[in-house]
Amino acid sequence: MTLQQQIVGNAMQMAVCTLNPGQTVYCEAGKFLFKTANVSMETRLGGPGTRNSGGQQGGAGGGGMGGLLRQAMGTAMQVGQRALAGESLAFQYFTAAGGEGTVGFAGVLPGEMRALELNGSRAWFAEKDAFVAAEETVQFGIAFAGGRQGMSGGEGFILEKFTGHGTVIIAGAGNFIDLNPADFGGRIEVDTGCIVAFEEGIQYGVQRIGGLNRQGIMNAVFGGEGLSLATLEGNGRVILQSMTIEGLANALKKAQGGDKQGPTGGLFSTHVG
Secondary structure, eight states: OOOEEEEEOSSBOEEEEEEOTTOEEEEETTOEEEEOTTEEEEEESSOTTOOSSSSOOOTTOOSHHHHHHHHHHHHHHHHHHHHHHTOOSOEEEEEEOSSOEEEEEEOSSSBOEEEEEEESSOOEEEETTOEEEEETTEEEEEEEOOHHHHHHHSTTSEEEEEEEEEEEEEEOSBOEEEEOGGGGTTEEEEOGGGEEEEETTOEEEEEESSOSSHHHHHHHHHSSSTTEEEEEESSSOEEEESOOHHHHHHHHHHHTTOOOOTTOOGGGOOOOO
């Protein structure tokens, strides 16, 4: 059952979803805007197919104490992963009853939203906090790019992963641009904070900007990018954003008269958080 949705707005967009009777969509806590009266709302700690209490069990876990235990352990693992990643611990689920219902969602930063359609053949990976909402047929998970890349890349260490079938809605900061590394010789190099999402099959990595020489130090100290760039290789869709969270935070701090960054930027930039 395809999710009917419309992305509206300009500077800070929102997604307005029309649910068929019995259709369910879920969002990360804090992304809900409004709903019609015939749309029920339920908060759960687990992902799609689970119930916190008093509901039917999801998946093929079976009944009885064994099924309940497996369900509880699965939910605990999901919650633990999300806590480790710094994500919201709960999801909110919305189901229409007695006719069509409407529910609205939004991101938390000024910028665009995008609806991605999953057909089961390829997963999508997104930056932390990009997820807004999805159909119940879409599974949400946490992926790790690897310790070495994560320590170097910052943004790329923890990724959100979406699998299954259906629509998932993501949000980012500023404006979006869609690229395919295959159209640029198979590889693009990106500010680590500019990545919104990319398809499975794209290889993500982190590389140092220059060597430990004069030019490398100049890049790190005065270039505004720090010591590393993200690399994206392969043939697939990549979505980038024009604004970084760190850049927005520093601009707001500067406007409030609290900027201590000075002219150097880069290696000595102020991290707000």
